[in-house]
Amino acid sequence: MKSGETAVNRRLFGDASWALLGQLASGVALLLGTRIITELVSPEIYGQVALLGGFVALGVALFAYPFVFAGMRLLPECLHKRERAELQRAVSGLTTRSTALAMVVLAVGGAAYAYAASVDPWLIVLACLLLATTVRRELGVQMLIGERRQRDASLWQTSDSILRPLLAIALVWLGGAKAVWVMLGYALASLAVNIVWAMVHRSPSEEKHHQAVPASLKREVWAYALPLIPMELLFWINGLGDRYVIGYLMTAAQVGIYTAAYTLTNEAFNRSAMILLRTFQPVYFQYVSTGQESEAYKILWVWLCWVLAMGLWGVLALWMLKDWVASLLLAKAFHSAVDLMPCIGIGCALQALATVLSQPLLAAKRTRALLLGRLFGVVTAAISIPLMVKGYGLPGAALANPLYFGVEALAMAVLAKPWRMMEPAHDPGLAIEGAAGGDVSR
Secondary structure, X not given: OHHHHHHHHHHHHHHHHHHHHHHHHHHHHHHHHHHHHHHHOOHHHHHHHHHHHHHHHHHHHHHOHHHHHHHHHHHXXXXXXXXXXXXXXXXXXXXXXXXXXXXXXXXXXXXHHHHHHOOOHHHHHHHHHHHHHHHHHHHHHHHHHHOOOHHHHHHHHHHHHHHHHHHHHHHHHHHOOOHHHHXXXXXXXXXXXXXXXXXXXXXXXXXXXXOOOOHHHHHHHHHHHOOHHXXXXXXXXHHHHXXXXXXXXXXXXXXXXXXXXXXXXXHHHHHHHHHHHHHHHHHHHHHHHOOOHHHHHHHHHHHHHHHHHHHHHHHHHHHHHHHHHXXXXXXXXXXXXXXXXXXXXXXXXXXXXXXXXXXXXXXXXXXXXXXXXXXXXXXXXXXXXXXXXXXXXXXXXXXXXXXXXXXXXXXXXXXXOOOOOOOOOOOHHHHHHHHHHOOOOO
């Protein structure tokens, strides 16, 4: 028993080490890239790229991530290589078709936006390309995480995070301070990284399997993914909706300043939260899938304590070091963002807390309850952001962050009740029924 626990701890430490390495390398690349890009482009150009990037993120969230996450969650339940291969083929096929639909929607909507706002139409083309490459990256990385292959997942993500700003900076340096060069750099970087990883790493779904994917498996993926679609929309509104309110009520330059502040602050909190997520979530899912409720309960509470500690420490450090952070990582034109960072930091810490609190719903496939928890946060955001931005400008947008993420965290705690041990679900049919009808998140 002791040797078994030692092996589990060793595996957990290895997962954490690779997750830490990947997140640190990706975070450093993004921070350095942000510092250089804000020197090369104006807040208005940076804001324009942020708005387009938000539309790409919306496409990924609505049309791809629900299927990707369904695959990641169901992977621990696949005990044989053939089952894993079938699941990966099912997820890959559904994701490919839904992404094609997302690109059509983005192209049509983007064309109308480009005509109305006199935006370079090439930006819409590049946004579609960036959408496709981002989906492919997320599919590969998340399925590797589901298999607990943290090394490959971290290397894939890190190489993409490093190459994106490098190519964007090089193209802006050569072609001038235009949003089109930044978007082209991001898209080409992800395309190149995906091609390399397609050659280095072939998933079971890409090998020569000619058997049709069982219809029951497709139904299970759909049952799990379908309720996640509106939930992902709510997640996007909470995470990125504020920049569009700012763009409507203020200017693209103000969007650029706010996005710069949010990017730097979110990096500190999100990278830390992602290290913990990638370390603990696959283990938690595995324990739940194998009926080890006591072990799952312990893992969840260790994870929760880490998130609380890192959130408190992060907010305190940001409050004390915000001026130094802004002077080090932002160009002078963006320095007015410094006063926004502490409030955004509190919001990011509460968002990470809400994610952990929702895990029992996610593991139990209770998607409707999870959707309800997100809805509380979104309704609060929809009311508070316009009022706060209209009344107080950018500081108002920052102040709204802790409000709606705090409401979401409270709602998740009430719905998921993480202080209770999960009820075992021995009947797989009940699990699928629960996914389709009633109460999950990242």
